[in-house]
Each structure stands twice: as C-alpha cells, then as structure tokens.
Amino acid sequence: MSPTAAIAEPARTLPESTGLKEFMERVEADPLPLAARYQLVAAARVLLEELYVHLPLKRAMHATDPVQRLRLLERRLQPLSEPQFHAELTDVFRDLRDLHTGYQLPDPYRGHVATLGFLVEGYADPDGTPHHIVSKIDSSLVHAGLDVGAELLAFNGVPVERAIERNAAAQAGSNADARLARGLESLTLRPLRTGPPPDEHQVLLAYRTPGGRRRETRVPWRVRAVEQRAGRVQDPVPTLATGLGIDVGSEVRRQVKRALFAPPRARRSAARAPRGAVSHRTLRIRGRSYGYLRVFSFNVAGARSFAEHVARIVEDAPAGGLVVDVRGNPGGHVPAAESALQVLSARPVAPVSFSLPTTRAALALARSNPAFRVWTRSIQDAVETGEVYSQAFPLTDPEAITAGLPRYTGPKVLITDALSYSAADIFAAGFQDNALGPVLGTARRTGAGGANVWTHELLRVWLPELLGQLPRGAGFRVALRRATRARGNVDVPLEDLGVQADELHRLTRRDVTGRNRDLLAAAAALLG
Structure with missing residues (x-):
C-alpha cells in the first residue's frame, strides 16, 4: 500500500447478487x-x-x-x-x-455475469497521459470517495494501465483497439456464459477520490442473473434466430449496465424492444440544433418495427443535421441494422453480401434449408473451381422492409468505437459505402465482426445427423456466413478489418464526465 493512501472501509454488498465464492x-x-x-x-x-x-x-x-x-x-x-x-x-x-x-x-x-458494480472509462490528456475514471457506480457501493469521477490508480497492486493491457490479452477482439476496449470493459464486468470467472474473489483498488485523496479499498466480485422469466435464467440473445450478427458477451454487458445504471424510465422498456435499444434528444451546439440518435443495440425482435421506431424519431429531428452514435453497440438483428440505415438515406442503399464456406456440411445445409438455396450452385462448383467461399448474396432487402416510411435526408455523421461490432460493423460499412456522411471514430477501426452467426441449437434443426444435443445447456455460436462490403469497397471482408474512421477523436475528460461534450462538438463540426 502507498504510504500516502488511506484504507477505506470495505465496499458494501451489491443488491440482488451472490458472492463469487458461493457461486x-x-x-x-x-x-x-x-x-x-x-x-x-x-x-x-x-x-x-x-x-x-x-x-x-x-x-x-x-x-x-x-x-x-x-x-x-x-x-x-x-x-x-x-x-x-x-x-x-x-x-x-x-x-x-x-x-x-x-x-x-x-x-x-x-x-450470469460477475460484476464489481461499477464501470470504468478511459481518456488521455493532450500530452497522451492516460486516465481511467469511474463513470458509473451502483449507489449501494458508494463509499469513502469511491464514486463517479474517482480515478483508478491500481488494480490488485498492478498499475491500472498494465492491468488493462493484461486483461486485453485475454480478449478475443479482432484488432488491438478492440482488445484494449474489451480489456477495459471486462475489468469490472465479465459474462460467465462466454468465459471463465475471475480468479480472485475480491479486488484491491487504489484510487484517487474526486477531492484528490489517495485511498485503497477492497471490492468483492458479485454474481447476478442477467434476465429471468418465470423464475428461470434466460439467454439474452435468441438461440434460434437466423439473421443475427452479434457479440453475445457484449450484449450481456449492455443488459447488465442497463439494469444497474440506466435511469428508472429507461429500464421499464423490455431489453429487446426498440425503446430499450434506442435513445434520442436534440443537441444545441454553437447556436445550432442537431438531432442525436443513440443506437445501443440492434438486438431487437423485428426489422420493420425497429425501422418504424427509428423513422418516427428522425422525422422530427432538426433538418440541420443528425448525429448517429453506435458506440458500444454489440450488433444484433442484421435486417434491423440495414433497415435503419435505409431510413437514413433518400436513395436505395446497397446492403452487404454474405457467402458460405464450400464444405460438405454447408452444402447439406443449403440443400435442406429453402432460404439457402441461392448459395447451392456455387458450393457445388467449388469442387472444380477450388473456391473456399460461395458466391455472395444480400441477406435482406432494406428498401422493401422500409417501404412507405419517411426518410431523413439532411446531413449525417456516424460515431463509432472499437466496441461497435457485427451488425453495428455492417451498419457502419453501409453508412460509409453508401456515402451517407463521414464516420467519426473514437478508435481507428470498429470491432471488425463480419458474419451472420448461428447457434449449435439452430444448426441442429437443419443438420440433425451431423450435430447432437449438448449437455447441461452448453452451447456454441459460429460465424456461418461471412459479410463483404458494397459499392467502392465491393468484396472487401469486414472480419478482422472493420470500418476505418474518416476522422479520429480521442476521448477527453469532458467526454467521460460531461456527456461527451467534446465528441459531440467534433461531430457537429463535421456536419457544418
């Protein structure tokens, strides 16, 4: 312990949770x-x-x-x-x-998810000095200056920057920015469905209070259920949906953050309802009004209902410009993402295309499932052509899904980060490929997830002779159809490459503690 640090009282217990040791x-x-x-x-x-x-x-x-x-x-x-x-x-x-x-x-x-009950966000000074600030905390855990605005200095005796780097090495992000972002996010929040639990039962934190005092405290890992219906724990993402592109672990984190930290009004909407996935407001920056559309997730029940909800929002947005923000969006329903994109465009958008592997199992799937018939011929021909991927075809028709809905035709800018993944990657790619406006990133690239994902449970429906039932509710998810981009980037894969930002903005302290003031000002400047 630092000689200048004071020992704080132990953190209180997070409500509606179980100790990691007991779990x-x-x-x-x-x-x-x-x-x-x-x-x-x-x-x-x-x-x-x-x-x-x-x-x-x-x-x-x-x-x-x-x-x-x-x-x-x-x-x-x-x-x-x-x-x-x-x-x-x-x-x-x-x-x-x-x-x-x-x-x-x-x-x-x-x-279930293991959580410390608070979130940490990072920013850097103009000279590059990093800082990591408590941005959200459950009110039951606030004590001895451990509150919003407290700066983390060390995590289990390790300088916090190094602790995040070590944690990032254990993440599956496609690029360095994505792994680092997930290393920071999972520092305090870890879904147990997608990875082993923390090794330690409690964490020793060294921090500087908002008032400038150095302190140390111990915070226990607690385990919470993500979602329960009729007393049973549920998966937060549908297991039999065919049109998904999503990072399940990040969707779990989103729903836990929503349960712990969202305002009571926001929590009243179902997690997969459009109102639970989207928020909006009007920005007033340098004397001008702009619309602000935050899309937290595309994990919604249907494309048409989601597009209708987005259309109602943008129909009332100021004509001077619209800021669309998909930071932290783990993806979800691909048709919903592409339909929302169409609502933002006056002309038909070119969607991404998808292709299958040219394997025997993929051919069996294409022959058994009528929705896959379009890929059958090219998989058969791969025996002679040697191609490892089938032909690529769109998954959806965004123009047909959004028929009759109003469109937003004013200037637009899209904000992304390294946690924008899968269907959010697809949305960002479509935004850029169809020239809807500039992409402003808080990281150089998006999370780089380029596929339609199916569960083992869903594949068993169509390939029962190949796949058997798994024990105790275990599961697998697999990238089944790869996504490639359109127009000027035709055939460029999204996987591992993501969408490169047109402009880069590094988060500031005012962004972390002041509702993204500098980031939104940068977005407004691009609209201007």
Whole structure:
C-alpha cells in the first residue's frame, strides 16, 4: 500500500447478487462428467471444420490451428479439473479473435455475469497521459470517495494501465483497439456464459477520490442473473434466430449496465424492444440544433418495427443535421441494422453480401434449408473451381422492409468505437459505402465482426445427423456466413478489418464526465 493512501472501509454488498465464492462452490458441487467434456470437444471440431466460414482467414491472419488444438485437448482431458477444461476450450475459440464464434459455458454459468458494480472509462490528456475514471457506480457501493469521477490508480497492486493491457490479452477482439476496449470493459464486468470467472474473489483498488485523496479499498466480485422469466435464467440473445450478427458477451454487458445504471424510465422498456435499444434528444451546439440518435443495440425482435421506431424519431429531428452514435453497440438483428440505415438515406442503399464456406456440411445445409438455396450452385462448383467461399448474396432487402416510411435526408455523421461490432460493423460499412456522411471514430477501426452467426441449437434443426444435443445447456455460436462490403469497397471482408474512421477523436475528460461534450462538438463540426 502507498504510504500516502488511506484504507477505506470495505465496499458494501451489491443488491440482488451472490458472492463469487458461493457461486463457484455451487458449480464445483456438481462437476461436468468426463463423457460430457468429450462430447463438447467433438461438437466443437465439427463446427470449426465443417461450418466455420472464417477458418482459412484465421489460420492465415492469426497463425492458429483450432482443429489441431481440439484434437490435442481431446487426448488430454483426463487430468483437467472442470475450471481447467472450460478455460482450455474457451482459449481455443478466443485465439480465433472472433467474437461471433465461441464456446458457451453450461448451467449454472448460463445467464450470469460477475460484476464489481461499477464501470470504468478511459481518456488521455493532450500530452497522451492516460486516465481511467469511474463513470458509473451502483449507489449501494458508494463509499469513502469511491464514486463517479474517482480515478483508478491500481488494480490488485498492478498499475491500472498494465492491468488493462493484461486483461486485453485475454480478449478475443479482432484488432488491438478492440482488445484494449474489451480489456477495459471486462475489468469490472465479465459474462460467465462466454468465459471463465475471475480468479480472485475480491479486488484491491487504489484510487484517487474526486477531492484528490489517495485511498485503497477492497471490492468483492458479485454474481447476478442477467434476465429471468418465470423464475428461470434466460439467454439474452435468441438461440434460434437466423439473421443475427452479434457479440453475445457484449450484449450481456449492455443488459447488465442497463439494469444497474440506466435511469428508472429507461429500464421499464423490455431489453429487446426498440425503446430499450434506442435513445434520442436534440443537441444545441454553437447556436445550432442537431438531432442525436443513440443506437445501443440492434438486438431487437423485428426489422420493420425497429425501422418504424427509428423513422418516427428522425422525422422530427432538426433538418440541420443528425448525429448517429453506435458506440458500444454489440450488433444484433442484421435486417434491423440495414433497415435503419435505409431510413437514413433518400436513395436505395446497397446492403452487404454474405457467402458460405464450400464444405460438405454447408452444402447439406443449403440443400435442406429453402432460404439457402441461392448459395447451392456455387458450393457445388467449388469442387472444380477450388473456391473456399460461395458466391455472395444480400441477406435482406432494406428498401422493401422500409417501404412507405419517411426518410431523413439532411446531413449525417456516424460515431463509432472499437466496441461497435457485427451488425453495428455492417451498419457502419453501409453508412460509409453508401456515402451517407463521414464516420467519426473514437478508435481507428470498429470491432471488425463480419458474419451472420448461428447457434449449435439452430444448426441442429437443419443438420440433425451431423450435430447432437449438448449437455447441461452448453452451447456454441459460429460465424456461418461471412459479410463483404458494397459499392467502392465491393468484396472487401469486414472480419478482422472493420470500418476505418474518416476522422479520429480521442476521448477527453469532458467526454467521460460531461456527456461527451467534446465528441459531440467534433461531430457537429463535421456536419457544418
């Protein structure tokens, strides 16, 4: 402990939560049988060898061979404890650097998240000096200056910048900015469905209070259920939806943040309702009025209802300009994202296109599912052409979905960050490719998720002879159809590349503590 720091009283307990120690004791009391572990490894091999569309890209770009790693894991299962097994299988998928494709831990991990009860955001001084500030905290945990505006100095005795870097190395982001952003976000909030729990039961924090005093305190990890219906824990993302492009872990974090920190009025809307995914207001900057549309997620129930909601908002937006903000958006329903894009354009937008791997399993899927028939011929021809991807076709017709809806024709600017992922990547790509306006990024690139993701459960519906049922509610998600861009960027993949910002804005203290004042001023300047 620093000689200048004062020991604060221990943090209070987060309401409606369980201690991590108690939760793990429950897990360890009923371990996963060895036969179930073999079953999970075998299922993972089938998915990656036969249906994972990015396998050639990942082998080349990240020098990883997940199939061989699964073969080795299968031979070495016997001595592994249950936590070691989950960590090993998770690591195989993490090294793909693909947040679409992953192992989902079984009950009781499903539907739970470990949290410290507060959020941290970072900014840098003009000279580049980094700072990490508590931006949100549950009111029950406020004590001894640990409140909004407190600056973290160390995390378990490690300088906070280094702790974030170490945490980032364990994340599956496609690029350095994405991994670092996820390293910061998961410092205090970790979905247990998509990765092992924290090693420590509590965290020693060193911080500087808003008043300038140095203090230290211990904050326990607590476990909360994400969503419950009829007393049962639910997955926050549909498991049988065909049009998804989403980072499930980030959607879990979004819903937990919403439950803990959103104003009571915002919490009243269902998480997947348009009102729960979008907010809006009017900005007044340098004497001019602009609309501000914040899209937190595209994880909504339907494309048409979402497009109607967005259309009603932008119909009343000031004509002088519209700021569209998709920072932290983990993606969701691809048709909803592309339909919202169409509402922002006076002319028809060119959507992204999708292609399948040219494997036997992909061909069987294309033959059995009528919605996939358009890809059948090119997969068959791959035997002669040697192509690793099928032809690319659009997933949706945004113009048809939005028929009759008003359009916003004024100037627009899009704000992105390294956590804008999947359907949000697709939205940003469409915004840029269709020349709707400049893209202002708080990072150089978006999160770089370029695929339509399917669950093992959904694939079993169409490929029952290839895929069996998984034990204890465990699951997998896999990038099945890869996304490629349109117009001037035709055939350029989104995976691992993302969307490069036209202009870069590094967050300031006023952004973190003052409702993004400098960021929104920069966006307004681009509209001007």
